[in-house]
Amino acid sequence: MARKNLTFHLAERPKGNIVPGKTFNLVETDAPTASDLKDGQILVENIYLSLDPAMRTWLYDIRSYVPPVAIGEKMRGGSIARVLATKSAKAKEGEYVYAGSGWTEVAVVGDAEFEPIVLPKGTQITDAIGAAGMTGMTAYFGLTDIGKPKAGETVVVSGAAGATGSVVGQIAKINGARVIGLAGSDDKCKVLTEELGFDVALNYKSPTFAEDFVKATPDYIDVYWDNVGGDILEKALARAATKSRFVMCGSISRYNGLEKESPGIRNLFVVVTQRVRMEGFIVTDFRDRYPEAKKQLGQWIAEGKLKSKETIVKGGIKVADVAISNLFEGGNTGKLLVEVKPIDQGNENSRSLL
Structure with missing residues (x-):
């Protein structure tokens, strides 16, 4: 039986607050599989979805630094994801990556849409989407x-x-x-x-x-x-x-x-x-200097000079449209994440700088 996949699509441009069940449509389809991959692509399942204030601005049809999310389009978003299958030289099956896979459970992403997670010892995997991301x-x-x-x-x-x-x-x-x-x-x-x-x-x-x-x-x-x-x-x-x-x-x-x-x-x-x-x-604006920043931030975390604070909302992808309200109601401290799928924090398969 084919694996099912839940994805949020923009249903309407909100006036004021995002309204759960109205602003977005939650759509169930068959999940993509390894057979859908082309060269330079990976198949991932999202583990942690990043929720950020800027996402609200992407829902307006206004001049901004990125085009607005189109009506009917999958909601954009970054995530920590596990590689299920790969046709990319950048990632191996089983590794965790930072991916622009959007508000979904399973996705196909290309080489330009993901990066391997590189963290020093003394950090945790969610740092790749927060304090070191x-x-x-x-x-x-x-x-x-x-x-x-x-x-x-x-x-x-x-x-x-x-x-x-x-x-x-x-x-x-x-x-x-x-x-x-x-x-x-x-x-x-x-x-x-x-x-x-x-x-x-x-x-x-x-x-x-x-x-x-x-x-x-x-x-x-x-x-x-x-x-x-x-x-x-x-x-x-x-x-x-x-x-x-x-x-x-x-x-x-x-x-x-x-x-x-x-x-x-x-x-x-x-x-x-x-x-x-x-x-x-x-x-x-500083894309060409990302490695510099990631290395320094990771070092500060490992040394205990920089502490990461997180608010993790559990319940899977389906709670994302409710959870994002926390950003505008003061409900989060530190980075706001949705746990799409639980993992063992002690056994993440990410690459190490050390």
């Missing part, structure tokens, strides 16, 4: 090439308890900076200071946040990492030091309303008076 590389390149924090400088990170923000703050600490994290709950603030080494963590939902923020930045902000946008970005600009660097990574506060006209930032004149450098970027 695209998430970690986003933090690495944004800081090393744009933020450039120096020892003793003040670095503020919005969305600091999320996948990228939690890594940004730790890398800034490795560089000797004083790091302030902004998060949406007292529990998340405790994680930042007690587990991840942030110097200060502030709950932006606190009624005293504006006052607390001023007190925490007496010497103003040298580097601001923006994951959120909106009012928090405005408050950060008001505390910008002369010649500060604002790293514009995301604007999650707006992702569920990009089809509407958004209010502008009211104090942009600060950019002129304080000579603030504001620069946006996408991690794929």
Whole structure:
């Protein structure tokens, strides 16, 4: 009997929040098999599916850094996947790879759509999709090439308890900076200071946040990492030091309303008076330097200098459209993953740098 395969396809472009059972159609078909492979392709089964805030922006029919997901198209997404069969020189059967296989259980992917997982001892396989993967590389390149924090400088990170923000703050600490994290709950603030080494963590939902923020930045902000946008970005600009660097990574506060006209930032004149450098970027801008970042991030994790935080949602691929809401409701700490299929964390077949 043929193996069945569940896949999410975009059904409609959502206005506001993603609506489970409406935004996407969950379609069951026969799974592809080894006989479907062409040269340079592999057959994989997804193990962990990455859920990321940027996915919400891919559902809009707007000008962006990638074309929107088409109506009826399989939802895009990265995953950690196991190779079931191969006609590629890049992977062997049984190995685990990082693949752009989308929101599905079984897929055929070509050489350009996957990479072998290369991790040093002292890491875990999910690091390949989190702190040592695209998430970690986003933090690495944004800081090393744009933020450039120096020892003793003040670095503020919005969305600091999320996948990228939690890594940004730790890398800034490795560089000797004083790091302030902004998060949406007292529990998340405790994680930042007690587990991840942030110097200060502030709950932006606190009624005293504006006052607390001023007190925490007496010497103003040298580097601001923006994951959120909106009012928090405005408050950060008001505390910008002369010649500060604002790293514009995301604007999650707006992702569920990009089809509407958004209010502008009211104090942009600060950019002129304080000579603030504001620069946006996408991690794929640095594609040719991925090996450099992966090696350094993996080394920091293995040495205990960088800790990975994860929220793993169990229940298989069918829960993906529900789980993604966690990103916009504050339900995750660190990297958000869906466990498509359980594996033994102690016996992953990935390649080692050591």
